Amino acid sequence: MTSPSNRGAPVSTEPRINDRIRVPEVRLVGPNGEQVGIVRIEDALRLAQEADLDLVEVAAQARPPVCKLMDYGKFKYETAQKARESRRNQQLTVIKEQKLRPKIDPHDYQTKKGHVARFLSHGNKVKVTIMFRGREQSRPELGYRLLQRLAEDVAELGFVESNPKQDGRNMIMVLAPHKNIKPRSVKQDDAVDTDGAETAAE
Numbered sequence: 741m742t743s744p745s746n747r748g749a750p751v752s753t754e755p756r757i758n759d760r761i762r763v764p765e766v767r768l769v770g771p772n773g774e775q776v777g778i779v780r781i782e783d784a785l786r787l788a789q790e791a792d793l794d795l796v797e798v799a800a801q802a803r804p805p806v807c808k809l810m811d812y813g814k815f816k817y818e819t820a821q822k823a824r825e826s827r828r829n830q831q832l833t834v835i836k837e838q839k840l841r842p843k844i845d846p847h848d849y850q851t852k853k854g855h856v857a858r859f860l861s862h863g864n865k866v867k868v869t870i871m872f873r874g875r876e877q878s879r880p881e882l883g884y885r886l887l888q889r890l891a892e893d894v895a896e897l898g899f900v901e902s903n904p905k906q907d908g909r910n911m912i913m914v915l916a917p918h919k920n921i922k923p924r925s926v927k928q929d930d931a932v933d934t935d936g937a938e939t940a941a942e
Contacts, residue, residue: 756797757812758785761805769808778804834864839871842882853893860897860917870911883911891915
């Protein structure tokens with residue numbers, strides 16, 4: 741039964757090693773992955789000491805628990821290095837938002853299309869929002885045609901990831917860059933044209 745003083749204490753994710761492994765016997769795995777078999781805990785600890793290695797519990801739920809002979813300090817260091825490398829290689833996906841009106845004039849359309857093309861060329865997704873006002877809401881086909889036109893105009897850079905759909909007074913479509921376009925790091929000047937950019941790790 742858990743004592744009151746331990747309630748709310750963080751649960752350790754560290755595996756039990758050496759003398760902290762308190763079971764009568766374990767299924768032992770050698771340092772090179774070879775199966776030694778089920779041995780008494782005293783014998784497993786002795787083998788670890790003779791090999792100048794640690795006895796590490798790698799599968800606590802197994803019956804008996806599985807333990808491996810390894811250099812635990814080196815193992816922790818290499819695991820931390822891999823985690824850092826994984827974070828470093830993690831691609832940063834930025835979702836930019838571009839807003840249009842159903843009856844946008846040609847010059848404004850070209851400007852907005854240029855923003856969308858630039859976002860896609862930088863490897864960012866783009867959420868394109870058509871904003872309907874007043875009686876425009878009774879003409880959703882205007883927004884749909886405009887989104888289709890935009891998707892066709894930037895087809896060399898991206899594709900429709902989420903088809904146009906009505907969301908209240910707005911119609912939304914998501915464009916994603918083609919796979920060969922790699923995301924780049926976010927720079928401060930990119931924020932100028934975002935109209936509400938969202939950042940997410942993938």
